[in-house]
Amino acid sequence: MERPFEFELLHVCKQTGARRGRLHTPHGVIETPIFMPVGTQASVKTMTPDELKDCGAQIILSNTYHLHLRPGEELVRKAGGLHSFMNWDRPILTDSGGFQVFSLADLRKLNEEGVEFRSHLDGSKRFISPEISVQIQEALGSDIAMQFDECSPYPCDYKRAKDAMYRTLRWLERCMKAKTREDQALFGIVQGAFYSDLRIECAKEMAKLDLPGFGIGGLSVGEPKEVMYEMLDKMMPFMPENKPRYLMGVGSPDCLIEGVLRGVDMFDCVLATRVARNGTVFTHDGRLVVRNAKYAEDFGPLDPDCDCYACKNFSRAYIRHLFKAGEILPLRLNTIHNIYFLTHMMTEMRQAIENDCLLDWANAFYARHGRGNW
Numbered sequence: 001m002e003r004p005f006e007f008e009l010l011h012v013c014k015q016t017g018a019r020r021g022r023l024h025t026p027h028g029v030i031e032t033p034i035f036m037p038v039g040t041q042a043s044v045k046t047m048t049p050d051e052l053k054d055c056g057a058q059i060i061l062s063n064t065y066h067l068h069l070r071p072g073e074e075l076v077r078k079a080g081g082l083h084s085f086m087n088w089d090r091p092i093l094t095d096s097g098g099f100q101v102f103s104l105a106d107l108r109k110l111n112e113e114g115v116e117f118r119s120h121l122d123g124s125k126r127f128i129s130p131e132i133s134v135q136i137q138e139a140l141g142s143d144i145a146m147q148f149d150e151c152s153p154y155p156c157d158y159k160r161a162k163d164a165m166y167r168t169l170r171w172l173e174r175c176m177k178a179k180t181r182e183d184q185a186l187f188g189i190v191q192g193a194f195y196s197d198l199r200i201e202c203a204k205e206m207a208k209l210d211l212p213g214f215g216i217g218g219l220s221v222g223e224p225k226e227v228m229y230e231m232l233d234k235m236m237p238f239m240p241e242n243k244p245r246y247l248m249g250v251g252s253p254d255c256l257i258e259g260v261l262r263g264v265d266m267f268d269c270v271l272a273t274r275v276a277r278n279g280t281v282f283t284h285d286g287r288l289v290v291r292n293a294k295y296a297e298d299f300g301p302l303d304p305d306c307d308c309y310a311c312k313n314f315s316r317a318y319i320r321h322l323f324k325a326g327e328i329l330p331l332r333l334n335t336i337h338n339i340y341f342l343t344h345m346m347t348e349m350r351q352a353i354e355n356d357c358l359l360d361w362a363n364a365f366y367a368r369h370g371r372g373n374w
Contacts, residue, residue: 081141161193
């Protein structure tokens with residue numbers, strides 16, 4: 001019987017060691033390395049499924065915590081699962097809710113059994129355990145489910161990081177035992193905060209498990225980017241080569257490049273859509289804030305080197321006018337552009353890996369855009 005999930009490592013860049021892969025899922029094939037737009041509430045904000053496809057999105061991410069609170073996983077199950085509910089026929093990944101519960105801080109109580117927390121919507125008491133997280137994600141029907149884990153803050157002391165790492169390993173075992181769906185892949189999440197020995201130990205322990213893939217959690221939580229890159233450099237040699245590696249919550253252009261250079265296969269982040277709604281876009285000449293006054297009479301596209309729908313049809317001056325007028329359309333146009341920019345940047349990186357020239361591509365990108373704040 002053919003396994004519903006299979007990862008093919010197609011090529012390793014001779015120049016960098018970056019990976020070109022292909023992940024098979026029940027709802028389609030994912031070409032890696034890949035950026036996944038985030039649809040927290042079963043919707044990538046301001047975009048329709050067809051627009052996402054036109055932008056090159058292969059897979060999207062939805063949020064277990066938020067969908068559990070509203071509308072509830074049972075309603076989604078009755079609708080036929082997330083794919084039917086949101087009319088998206090390509091792969092979906094759901095996170096476990098662990099990071100969202102972690103971020104509640106003062107509203108949660110954590111113990112070995114799980115996490116008790118108060119809903120940010122109505123203050124009602126809720127509880128999520130590894131088993132409940134798996135049950136919610138199985139009801140949602142995503143292609144890839146993430147284990148329930150404990151994410152350490154930045155900074156944190158060694159003991160707290162060690163305790164969270166070991167609890168994550170124990171919770172992974174419970175998630176694996178609770179899993180019942182054969183058409184849903186469960187990924188483990190490597191934790192260990194910013195202590196390389198803990199990261200390496202966690203990666204080694206998880207590598208012993210025959211899981212379809214592995215997330216890298218607890219990075220991009222406020223630390224300097226160089227610290228994140230250092231952790232990746234030290235832990236990646238201990239990650240299984242034949243399984244996809246997913247760097248969670250990372251999605252600025254520079255971080256995508258640095259992650260791919262270090263052997264990461266999958267990424268997600270709300271940055272592209274969030275800054276788009278605030279008037280900021282990624283361009284081939286760097287970051288551009290279209291709301292700024294200097295674009296009031298600029299009749300060129302957001303990015304002259306982009307052929308997304310927004311850039312082919314509208315000017316900076318028009319989009320700025322719409323922002324100033326309080327219209328909804330500029331939020332959509334900026335979001336379309338940013339998603340298109342990142343998905344096509346990943347396409348270029350996949351091609352550069354195949355041609356064994358990713359470092360040359362990255363140096364050319366940085367020469368034009370710089371390594372500034374994205």
